[in-house]
Amino acid sequence: MAFWGLGLGLVALVFFGLIALVIVFFVLSVYNSLVALKNNIEKSWANIDVLLVQRNAELTKLLDTVKGYMKHERGTLEDITRLRASVANASGPQAKAAASDLLSGALGKLFAVAENYPQLRSSENFQQLQGRISELENAIADRREFYNDSVNTFNIRIQQIPDSVIAGLMRLEKKEMFKPALGTTEDVKLSF
Amino acid sequence: MDLLFLLFRTAYSSSSVDEFVMYAVAGVFIGIYAFYYGFTQWNKFKKVADTTTSKVRSMAAGLVELNGKTIAIKALTSPVSKQGCVYYKVEHQTYIRSEKGGHWITTSIDQEYENFYLQDDTGKVEVDPRKADIDIPQKKVQYYGSRRDIEYFLSPDGDCYVLGTAKIRPGVRTVDNAASLIVTQGEGDNTFYITDKKEQDVQKNLYQRAQIGIIAGLMLTTISFGYLIFKFLI
Known part of the structure; x- marks a missing residue:
């Protein structure tokens, strides 16, 4: 009978040892997963920044191209120059989103006004820059969506049980979404 | 407890x-292997669940998850059903x-790959499927007496889910984001998974495999180990 007790004890030891292994694995898996999600957000934010920098570079070329044609639109061009600087200087998703949206709106106005300048419209350089900036605007919109999806997944995970326990120990906090601030969705008033 | 006792007594008196x-x-x-398999499937499940789907036109280099359609660059013909793939x-x-019946054993495997495009509603990107874990259901079984061929293929224009690493193509300089990238296996993160299932089904399958692997591994290891203990201890 003593052997039976020893035998059952050993079987129980293996069983609970494996259960403990599952628990340890699960905790490590949740920890690694939260670290990966946090890093994904940082990476997707950096990926938006890359495109914003590229758009600023293309804007410099665009402004150089149009200023010879649009001499009467000095106010518009100055607004774009100012907004371009405010995008570069903004920090944090909310501020960056607000500045970026204002710049996108101003660019839309610039392209609309450019319709009144047939010589400019027919310029190959202008057409190329317009196309490139539109592509970048689309890509920025996609990456904003990607960033927000990543933030949303992270925010849900750190609030769900049992992940919330490990997230609490890791002192993880909700992340901010890249969404337009109030007022930035309104039409931009430009001085002509 | 009585059931366990009966099981071991029956086995012992056999x-x-x-x-x-x-x-x-x-x-x-086998139990330890099933356990390990369950863990690997769980890790894969977490990776699929945690990775946000990218759009082709704006995806960045690094680990990407893409959903779309398969577009052939150079079509192959599947050898059994003669379908384009x-x-x-x-x-x-x-x-x-x-004596106790019979079973099928695999004697050899033939497979062939071609790079293809994955196209979503924003563009298309080239995928190099070599080294990928390609998870597709069997499409046709052809019998030849005591032999058979089981065929799997990835159809052009079919649904495609890819979780892999987007790399910058060497020597390609273009402003078109998708044209400058190729999806393949990464060096740091070597996850590279291709399937013709929807993402929800991928997650469901991986989750089920993980559960089955871990639970079956736990039970099989415990019971088998228990049998050996009782066999040699009592």
Whole structure:
């Protein structure tokens, strides 16, 4: 009978040892997963920044191209120059989103006004820059969506049980979404 | 407890004790493997669940998850069903008879790959499927007496889910984001998974495999180990 007790004890030891292994694995898996999600957000934010920098570079070329044609639109061009600087200087998703949206709106106005300048419209350089900036605007919109999806997944995970326990120990906090601030969705008033 | 006692007593009193020991030893190893398999499937499930789907036109270099359609660059023809495809695998199997029945064993595998495009509503990107874990259901089974061929293939224009690494193509300089990238296996993160299933089904399958692997591994290891303990201790 003593052997039976020893035998059952050993079987129980293996069983609970494996259960403990599952628990340890699960905790490590949740920890690694939260670290990966946090890093994904940082990476997707950096990926938006890359495109914003590229758009600023293309804007410099665009402004150089149009200023010879649009001499009467000095106010518009100055607004774009100012907004371009405010995008570069903004920090944090909310501020960056607000500045970026204002710049996108101003660019839309610039392209609309450019319709009144047939010589400019027919310029190959202008057409190329317009196309490139539109592509970048689309890509920025996609990456904003990607960033927000990543933030949303992270925010849900750190609030769900049992992940919330490990997230609490890791002192993880909700992340901010890249969404337009109030007022930035309104039409931009430009001085002509 | 009584059931456990009865199980071990039955096994012990069996005339083929050595055979049971052999099964039990195999059970321990298979159980450990099933356990390991369950963990790997769980890790894969977490990766699929945690990775946000990118759009082709704006995806960045690094680990990407893409959903779309398969577009052939150079179409292959599947050898059994003669269908156009971008990837096929054929398992050649032979039926082996034994005293207790019989079973099929795989004698050889033929497979061929071609790079293809994955297209979503924003653009298309090239995928190099070599080294990918390609998870597709069998499409056709052809019997030739005691032999059979099981065919799997990835159809052009079919649904495609890819979780892999987007790399900058060497020597390609273009402003078109998708044209400057190729999806393949990464060096740091070597996850590279291709399937014709929807993402929800991928997650569901991986989750089920993980559960089955871990639970079956736990049970099989414990029971097999328990049998061996009782066999040699009592």
